[in-house]
Amino acid sequence: MYEYSSFDHEFIAERVTQFRAQVARRLDGSLTEDEFKPLRLMNGLYLQLHAYMLRVAIPYGTLNSRQMRQLAMIAERWDKGYGHFTTRQNIQFNWPKLEDVPSILQALADVEMHAIQTSGNTVRNVTADHFAGAAADELADPRPIAELIRQWSTDHPEFQFLPRKFKIAVTGSPNDRAVTRAHDIGLRMIVQDGLRGFEVIVGGGLGRTPMIGKTLSPFVPLDDLLPYLEAVVSTYNLLGRRDNKYKARIKMTTHEHGIEEIKQRVEAQFAKIKPRFAGADLQLLKDIEQHFAPPKFKPLIAQVEADSAPAQTPVFRAWLDTNITAHKAPGYAIVSVSLKKPGATPGDASAAQMRALAKIARNFGHDELRISHEQNVILPHVHRADLPQVFQALRQADLAAANIGLVSDIIACPGMDYCALATARSIPVAQQIATRFQALKLEHDIGPLKLKISGCINACGHHHVGHIGILGLEKAGVESYQITLGGDATTEAEIGTRAGPGFGADEILPAIERLLLGYLKLRLDRHESFLEAYRRLGLVPFKALLYPQTRKAA
Amino acid sequence: MIVIVNDHGFSLQNDLTIAADLSSDFDPEEITSELLQRSCIRITLDSFADGRGFTLAARLRQCGYQGHLRLAGYVLADQYAMARRSGFDDVEISQEFATRQPEPQWLARADWRAHDYQSRLRRPAGPSQQNVESRN
Amino acid sequence: MSLTASSKVVTANDLRSGEVLYLRFPHSWTPELAKASVIKDSDLAKASLAFAQGQPNAVVGAYLSDVIDEIDGPKASHFRETFRSTGPSNYRHGKQEV
Numbered sequence: 001m002y003e004y005s006s007f008d009h010e011f012i013a014e015r016v017t018q019f020r021a022q023v024a025r026r027l028d029g030s031l032t033e034d035e036f037k038p039l040r041l042m043n044g045l046y047l048q049l050h051a052y053m054l055r056v057a058i059p060y061g062t063l064n065s066r067q068m069r070q071l072a073m074i075a076e077r078w079d080k081g082y083g084h085f086t087t088r089q090n091i092q093f094n095w096p097k098l099e100d101v102p103s104i105l106q107a108l109a110d111v112e113m114h115a116i117q118t119s120g121n122t123v124r125n126v127t128a129d130h131f132a133g134a135a136a137d138e139l140a141d142p143r144p145i146a147e148l149i150r151q152w153s154t155d156h157p158e159f160q161f162l163p164r165k166f167k168i169a170v171t172g173s174p175n176d177r178a179v180t181r182a183h184d185i186g187l188r189m190i191v192q193d194g195l196r197g198f199e200v201i202v203g204g205g206l207g208r209t210p211m212i213g214k215t216l217s218p219f220v221p222l223d224d225l226l227p228y229l230e231a232v233v234s235t236y237n238l239l240g241r242r243d244n245k246y247k248a249r250i251k252m253t254t255h256e257h258g259i260e261e262i263k264q265r266v267e268a269q270f271a272k273i274k275p276r277f278a279g280a281d282l283q284l285l286k287d288i289e290q291h292f293a294p295p296k297f298k299p300l301i302a303q304v305e306a307d308s309a310p311a312q313t314p315v316f317r318a319w320l321d322t323n324i325t326a327h328k329a330p331g332y333a334i335v336s337v338s339l340k341k342p343g344a345t346p347g348d349a350s351a352a353q354m355r356a357l358a359k360i361a362r363n364f365g366h367d368e369l370r371i372s373h374e375q376n377v378i379l380p381h382v383h384r385a386d387l388p389q390v391f392q393a394l395r396q397a398d399l400a401a402a403n404i405g406l407v408s409d410i411i412a413c414p415g416m417d418y419c420a421l422a423t424a425r426s427i428p429v430a431q432q433i434a435t436r437f438q439a440l441k442l443e444h445d446i447g448p449l450k451l452k453i454s455g456c457i458n459a460c461g462h463h464h465v466g467h468i469g470i471l472g473l474e475k476a477g478v479e480s481y482q483i484t485l486g487g488d489a490t491t492e493a494e495i496g497t498r499a500g501p502g503f504g505a506d507e508i509l510p511a512i513e514r515l516l517l518g519y520l521k522l523r524l525d526r527h528e529s530f531l532e533a534y535r536r537l538g539l540v541p542f543k544a545l546l547y548p549q550t551r552k553a554a
Numbered sequence: 555m556i557v558i559v560n561d562h563g564f565s566l567q568n569d570l571t572i573a574a575d576l577s578s579d580f581d582p583e584e585i586t587s588e589l590l591q592r593s594c595i596r597i598t599l600d601s602f603a604d605g606r607g608f609t610l611a612a613r614l615r616q617c618g619y620q621g622h623l624r625l626a627g628y629v630l631a632d633q634y635a636m637a638r639r640s641g642f643d644d645v646e647i648s649q650e651f652a653t654r655q656p657e658p659q660w661l662a663r664a665d666w667r668a669h670d671y672q673s674r675l676r677r678p679a680g681p682s683q684q685n686v687e688s689r690n
Numbered sequence: 691m692s693l694t695a696s697s698k699v700v701t702a703n704d705l706r707s708g709e710v711l712y713l714r715f716p717h718s719w720t721p722e723l724a725k726a727s728v729i730k731d732s733d734l735a736k737a738s739l740a741f742a743q744g745q746p747n748a749v750v751g752a753y754l755s756d757v758i759d760e761i762d763g764p765k766a767s768h769f770r771e772t773f774r775s776t777g778p779s780n781y782r783h784g785k786q787e788v
Contacts, residue, residue, distance in 0.1 A: 002685075007669075024633065027705075030656075033751075038602075039632055047751065048707070048708070049710075049774055051707065051708035051709060052775055093784075094778075095784075098705065121605070151671050157638075157639035157640045158608045158640055158669070159608075160636055161603050197775065235610070238581075240607055242604065242606075276616075281675045281676070390750045416760075417780055428779055431780070443651065465728075474769075474770075477769070479769065
């Protein structure tokens with residue numbers, strides 16, 4: 001794991017000092033709210049519906065037990081005893097007081113964390129595959145380059161006031177788990193003639209106008225990556241629209257100018273700035289890479305393999321079936337800890353749960369934790385022999401829901417329960433759906449399903465790329481929920497299709513129930529997933545399930 | 555009345571003649587060799603949220619501009635370090651801004667060479683730049 | 691004097707805590723919508739909003755919000771404002787805490 005250099009420490013300390021002064025200047029009137037707002041946003045502080053909200057970066061989703069314990073401490077000391085993990089590998093505290101925020105930032109700095117650039121029109125927290133460094137299918141760990149990008153983008157003097165926010169995601173695996181095609185820049189590692197580099201995808205994004213990113217360059221060698229990224233962001237900074245915030249993201253710039261023009265400008269600028277980097281960046285990357293050396297894996301002990309453990313119970317078996325992913329090291333497993341216990345708020349963890357996770361990571365997980373964009377916690381390196389103990393410890397912390405990848409493993413943004421931008425609530429919809437399907441005992445029968453809920457058009461809940469997406473809007477003074485079908489967040493990313501008119505708050509659960517019970521009858525057999533059945537049959541039969549009245553009338 | 559802000563604080567002395575006045579929407583593709591010969595270029599921001607000025611300054615420097623570069627208009631004290639790091643030499647603000655954002659708030663960012671990630675990532679540009687620090 | 695299209699209250703967030711507040715005449719702020727002063731005159735609405743916006747060191751983001759004036763105090767007429775006046779639905783936090 002990356003450990004701060006003395007430079008990082010001093011930088012973060014300086015930023016805390018600056019923010020303390022900025023808060024003081026806001027309170028003494030030197031700064032107006034309009035002027036203070038971008039400064040607080042640069043430090044992750046929003047003013048939401050009921051309170052301030054502090055968004056803390058978890059760069060590329062990686063943290064250790066000490067950091068997780070500190071998040072628990074912050075939750076208890078300055079918030080209401082919990083935190084909310086987001087689709088951007090951040091954690092949000094929903095109730096901090098303005099005057100406490102500098103102290104919270106100091107507490108984060110103490111454990112090498114920060115809230116810098118988790119908001120505002122700047123390069124945001126860089127996200128990565130949550131299985132990085134552990135997945136059996138990856139070419140290489142994408143996190144060293146993500147850390148280099150973090151350092152490059154942090155406080156970049158040109159890019160603090162971009163036309164709009166800018167999100168970068170990196171994957172080192174051909175199986176995209178970082179939704180790279182839905183980011184302003186998506187980077188996919190490629191090895192070409194033994195040379196490591198990245199396919200650079202630009203202009204993806206969800207929100208009001210969802211777009212799948214386009215390939216700007218099929219291969220940028222690792223050595224050129226930073227100047228290439230700088231050329232892209234610099235081009236966007238000058239070219240992106242500033243007259244209309246709905247047309248300001250790079251997806252719109254790319255759409256309006258065409259990928260060829262962007263490419264031409266980027267390459268001209270790249271040629272100009274490449275000599276200025278002159279290898280200092282690569283030297284730093286080498287240094288960073290040492291921090292991401294794999295842990296010292298324990299040897300494989302065949303006879304205590306979890307799969308043959310005598311103490312197996314059906315609940316443990318069920319949990320193994322859904323929450324374990326193949327690890328690259330023999331004898332190891334990747335454990336996904338579900339923060340989606342049916343009825344709970346997706347992505348929320350209490351301080352006690354954070355401490356339990358920290359302890360499990362330290363005792364059984366080489367001291368590493370990850371936050372996934374699906375709002376779950378990952379223990380990336382667990383020896384299979386330790387799985388029964390890990391499961392027991394998770395159960396004691398009420399964290400053993402065996403539902404990863406199933407209907408109740410719902411992504412949901414905070415929605416109108418917290419967010420000032422939301423047009424409807426998301427959390428109660430997620431709670432109802434998860435609770436209902438658990439009661440029906442149909443989750444396993446339905447099988448792999450990505451259900452994603454956003455409480456407004458900004459699509460923090462990624463509804464466009466859910467197999468089933470739900471978008472909460474306001475219609476005639478009440479909450480109304482639109483359903484999209486057939487979205488896909490994986491390598492073959494696809495935007496879902498809107499199924500028809502919205503459903504009222506009391507109609508959305510029955511609609512989802514009709515849809516999924518109907519799917520069980522439509523599928524060829526239990527091996528055909530919802531998405532596969534949708535791709536085979538198209539929208540029509542699913543639409544008929546959602547709108548039975550319309551069909552009768554027709 | 556205008557105030558010039560540099561690393562030493564406020565100055566009411568303004569003895570430079572502006573040779574070219576650019577707005578933030580100036581297209582860098584129009585940077586000519588003639589422009590690069592001017593002695594003092596001023597870039598004016600109508601809004602502090604308009605980040606184009608910073609990239610424009612960087613582009614001028616990347617094209618080899620050696621003259622004086624001044625940032626003017628709606629600039630916050632918190633942006634002083636960004637301005638200096640992007641290639642500006644000083645900032646011009648109105649008296650009203652200078653009153654509301656007094657000198658100490660600008661001087662607080664006069665240490666713009668310190669804590670700068672960028673200087674660690676690229677070739678030292680001049681004697682004022684620090685070399686890549688070693689980790690300790 | 692001219693009447694506003696609907697009854698209104700002035701609402702904002704507390705600068706320090708972020709909590710939702712309502713203007714109560716003559717010039718105090720209350721966290722309870724039921725205790726907010728209901729405005730029906732458009733000049734008074736304008737003046738009250740201006741008063742709120744003139745307190746940048748106390749509140750942030752003041753605006754006029756539509757309410758239904760009932761016997762036991764004003765009630766929000768839009769669901770967003772109802773949530774602001776009560777708190778989130780997943781935990782009994784904010785104004786629901788005793």
